[in-house]
Amino acid sequence: MATEQELAREAKAWPFEEARKLVARYGDKAPAKGYVLFETGYGPSGLPHIGTFGEVARTTMVRQAFQRLAPGVPTRLFAFSDDMDGLRKVPDNIPNREMVAQHLGKPLTKVPDPFGTHESFGHHNNARLRAFLDSYGFEYEFQSSTDWYTSGRFDHALLAVLRHYDEIMGVMLPTLGEERRATYSPFLPISPSTGRVLQVPMLEINPDAGTVVFEDEDGKKVETPVTGGHVKLQWKPDWGMRWFALGVDYEMAGKDLIPSVELAGKICRILGAQPPEGFNYELFLDDKGQKISKSKGNGLTMEEWLRYAPPESLALYMFQKPRAAKKLFFDVIPRAVDDYLTFVDKLKGEEPAKALENPAWHIHNGQVPAWATAADQLKTNLSFGILLNLAGAANAENADVMWGFISRYAPAATPANSPFLDRLVGYAVAYYQDRVKPTKVYRAPTDVERAALEELRAALAQWPADQLTNAEALQNEVYEIGKRHPFTELRAWFLTLYEVLLGQSTGPRMGSFIALYGVAETKALIDQALGDGIK
The missing domain is CATH 1.10.10 (Arc Repressor Mutant, subunit A)
Incomplete structure (x- = not known):
């Protein structure tokens, strides 16, 4: 009988296709650093969102697939926060906005926390990211850009950028407009007088000394080392430098970032490393087929999805057709939940080769969730669609009303011994009250x-x-x-x-x-x- 590793080599599910790129790169041996590194990025000027969930979930699926293909090779997943970026604007959804406005341009980890709970605004949002990822059980290691820059762990890579300054400028300048080209530098010095991240031209480049010279905001010429957190890089060179410094082996990005991925890859090669493997996923559309925009508010937020459905259903939505543009609006939620339940039910008795193609295998890392076995024993077999229609017919205001019907249908089931079903009941009541009840229209029969x-x-x-x-x-x-x-x-x-x-x-x-x-x-x-x- 074929082993799981042998079956994985033939599996057609996209995470296995992606993982085979890494097998082609390293075979069944770890790279020199001792592990294969997966990375996802996060901009902590805002809170984690549905795209953050999708990127970590999808990357985790590829990591799990690689672990089946090369079980002896250690892997790590870095969730990297770009928290040394300068604060460009004050978010609308925070308290103490006037206080924060006084620190525009400073690194996010130097902006006071408007919520008053953490060392800085960057630290606050980093904590939110970690809590967010932890709540879904993701296995990852948090990394802070500020820590890497200020600790000196990026120093060798920053000195390499300085040595290859002209080559990197040759990559970047053709992508910029005429006005931007006149002042562009991959280095963004931190002003010693104001603490702000400056976008200013470099007056001198001194690779031997490891320094750059620029004009500070007070008009003085300043020579500063590129090491030790005195500068950071523009985000595209920063991306390529990070791949080089960390030895990133796999990172995915949205389709809108394809040009940036290409630029970062060129910079990574200039510095002397191979860019990571990865693919570009498609973006989400609203119910009218228009691209979702934060400013327009025409999308579905993660908080809204998770009010009406379990995170496993969102993971399924992220798994399915990642290279196809998909509509992301309220009406897709019930179908996603029932599709998830169907895939879990199939997984329980599926032969190993077919199981590797099942989305539930990738959502649960090859394990049948405990609730599914319990549901079998209790013989409930209730779909989310049925629960939604029960909520509508009963005009359910709370879960107790729903359980009155369920207990008659499946007497052995209770909220205590069927916690996942109980969660679905709660989601169904919320969805009915918010999304269905206001739009119900009855008609007379012919x-x-x-x-x-x-x-x-x-x-x-x-x-x-x-x-x-x-x-x-x-x-x-x-x-x-x-x-x-x-x-x-x-x-x-x-x-x-x-x-x-x-x-x-x-x-x-x-x-x-x-x-x-x-x-x-x-x-x-x-x-x-x-x-x-x-x-």
Whole structure:
């Protein structure tokens, strides 16, 4: 029987395709530094967002795939914070904005924390990043740009940039406008008089001395070493320098950064190292197919997704088709949750080769989550879509209402012994209250629809007591009734049930819904629709 490593060599899932680039680079041996290094970057002028989650999740998936392909090679993942960048503008969503405005231009780790909880604004946002990554169980090592610059660990790389100054300028200048070219330098000195990060031309370059000369804000000429945190680099040269200094082997980036990746790669080669492997993922679109913009606010935030669905569903969304532009808006959430549940269910009995192609394998690093085994034992098998429709039919204000129905359908299940299901219940109530309830529109049935609903009502009134939760039998009954009435197509019958009974254009598998919601309760829904016409 083939080993997991042998199966991984043939696996087609994109994380394995990416990981094989590293195998081609190093084989089954570690590079000279002793490990393969994965990196993700973070700009701490703002809080972590959905893109941060996606980049770390996707990189983790590639790392896990590589660990199967080369199990004897150590790996590390650096979450690198560019916290020595100068603060360019005051964010809108922070307190004490006037205080922060007095420190514009200073490194983020030198700007006082407007929240008053940390050493600096950079330290505050770094702490938020670590808490954010920790909450999802990511395995990573946090790295601070300020620490690397000021500790001297970047010194050898910065001196290399100084030695190759003209070559790096030759790479950068053709990418800049005429006005920017006149003052550009890859080095950004820290002003000794104001502490700000300066974008000024270099008056002298002294590779032998390891210094540069520039004009400070007070008009004085200053000679400063490029080492020890006295300067930082413009972000594109900084990226290439970091790859060289750390020996980064893998880093992905958004499609919009392809030109920057190419420039950083050229600079990394100039310094004497091979750029990392990686790929460029596509950007997200809104519900109209337009590129998501922070300034427009036309996207879906991570906080919004996680109000309505578990992080595993977001990880699935990030896994699927990373090179394709995808719409990111509220309506994709329920499908993502149910797709995640389906993939986990398949993973439980899948043969090893197929398991490696299953997104749930990559989300859970090859392990079936404990909740899935518990759900098997309790035989709940409730989809998120069913829970959403239950919330709608019951007009659920809280989880207790939902559990009243669930307990009748699956008596062994409780919030205590089914914590993942309980989380889904909470998400379903929140999604229904915020996103579904305000848009519900019921309509009266046509004559054809009324006749079919009356037959369904009569069938439910006579339904055997020992078949009340038999979803398959209920589904067959609904199906047969629809076939006996002159609908243009059977889909029109199910659309009738959704629009007339549930007030929405899409809905669940009706047999499963009736089994969960209740035969008597569904009959009451039909009575209301037939009696009042429109609710």
